[in-house]
Amino acid sequence: MKTQVLKIDEDSLALAKWIIEGGGVVAMPTETVYGLGANAFDTAAVERIFEIKGRPNDNPLIVHIHKDYDISTLVEDVPEYAKLLAKAFLPGPLTMVYESKGTVSKAVSCGLDTLAIRIPSHEGAQKFLKFVNLPIAAPSANVSKHVSPTTAEHVFTDLNGKIELILDGGKSEGGIESTILDCTGDFPVILRSGLITREMIAQVAGECGEYVYKDGMRALAPGMKYKHYSPNCRTVLFDFNELEKAVKLYKEESGNGARVYLLCDDKTSKEAKVENVLNLGKDENAIASNLYLKLREGENIADLIIAVAPEKQDGVMVGVMNRLTKACR
Numbered sequence: 006m007k008t009q010v011l012k013i014d015e016d017s018l019a020l021a022k023w024i025i026e027g028g029g030v031v032a033m034p035t036e037t038v039y040g041l042g043a044n045a046f047d048t049a050a051v052e053r054i055f056e057i058k059g060r061p062n063d064n065p066l067i068v069h070i071h072k073d074y075d076i077s078t079l080v081e082d083v084p085e086y087a088k089l090l091a092k093a094f095l096p097g098p099l100t101m102v103y104e105s106k107g108t109v110s111k112a113v114s115c116g117l118d119t120l121a122i123r124i125p126s127h128e129g130a131q132k133f134l135k136f137v138n139l140p141i142a143a144p145s146a147n148v149s150k151h152v153s154p155t156t157a158e159h160v161f162t163d164l165n166g167k168i169e170l171i172l173d174g175g176k177s178e179g180g181i182e183s184t185i186l187d188c189t190g191d192f193p194v195i196l197r198s199g200l201i202t203r204e205m206i207a208q209v210a211g212e213c214g215e216y217v218y219k220d221g222m223r224a225l226a227p228g229m230k231y232k233h234y235s236p237n238c239r240t241v242l243f244d245f246n247e248l249e250k251a252v253k254l255y256k257e258e259s260g261n262g263a264r265v266y267l268l269c270d271d272k273t274s275k276e277a278k279v280e281n282v283l284n285l286g287k288d289e290n291a292i293a294s295n296l297y298l299k300l301r302e303g304e305n306i307a308d309l310i311i312a313v314a315p316e317k318q319d320g321v322m323v324g325v326m327n328r329l330t331k332a333c334r
């Protein structure tokens with residue numbers, strides 16, 4: 006199969022609609038990462054997503070809708086706090102989990118009676134969702150366990166020959182997957198951290214819980230229990246106060262002939278004074294935006310990526326550290 010990468014215009018949208026209506030899958034840009042989308046009503050099409058990615062069949066998908074799509078056709082009651090949150094943050098990088106009406110294919114939620122809904126703010130994603138006028142089930146458009154894609158080229162690297170079309174909407178500026186929020190209870194609970202932080206949610210909803218997955222527990226967001234986000238080279242992660250140790254390892258490994266790169270924020274890169282650096286940038290939003298980009302850049306040039314965690318660990322960095330820890334496991 007030939008994989009086309011096309012800028013978003015009338016022609017590529019018409020092709021995308023034709024593929025989706027025919028039961029195929031299309032990669033699309035969003036403001037977080039690129040998604041691999043299929044018609045959420047079409048079981049065979051949704052199953053193709055799992056097959057193409059090599060995704061475990063108990064890891065449910067998020068349904069993406071246009072901002073004017075009638076959500077009441079997909080889910081049961083939306084609680085008051087969720088309405089407030091939707092008003093504050095949507096369209097945007099926030100996925101909300103509700104009781105499902107069971108109208109989309111059962112394959113989307115892998116048998117759960119809940120449905121995760123997201124309204125992306127990316128202009129290209131909104132155009133695509135309006136054009137197809139369907140709920141689109143979409144996980145990240147990478148091969149399962151690999152680093153999530155934030156450019157059309159990343160998607161091409163992973164899925165060339167496996168899908169017909171990649172809609173190219175430029176770099177996904179957010180850079181890490183959406184915050185996932187359970188909205189089935191009396192107050193919202195974060196299932197996966199992201200750019201919309203716990204503090205931001207609590208400010209609007211009054212309170213916000215956070216679910217912390219530990220190995221062996223029943224996973225509320227089933228994706229949590231899997232290895233994830235991993236580059237195809239060796240990786241190791243040090244705490245922000247372990248820079249000396251990290252530099253020592255860098256020198257040892259380089260001395261043994263390995264191509265070693267230090268992955269860290271701008272401040273640490275200045276302190277480390279080593280030659281090969283994958284610089285994540287200065288502030289938390291830059292670090293989130295560059296994380297997957299630099300992990301993918303790194304796997305192409307390094308035998309070993311030595312990551313050093315940024316000192317700041319709250320806010321957006323909760324989500325960044327969650328990914329970085331899994332990437333370096």
Ligand code: AMP
Nearest residue numbers: 065066119120121144145225226227228
């Ligand atoms: P991905 O788009 O690859 O990041 O995967 C989507 C994530 O959404 C998965 O890790 C799931 O754990 C989560 N998810 C999807 N649907 C649900 C749901 N109904 N309840 C809880 N988590 C969900």
Ligand code: MG
Nearest residue numbers: 144145146153
């Ligand atoms: Mg993913």
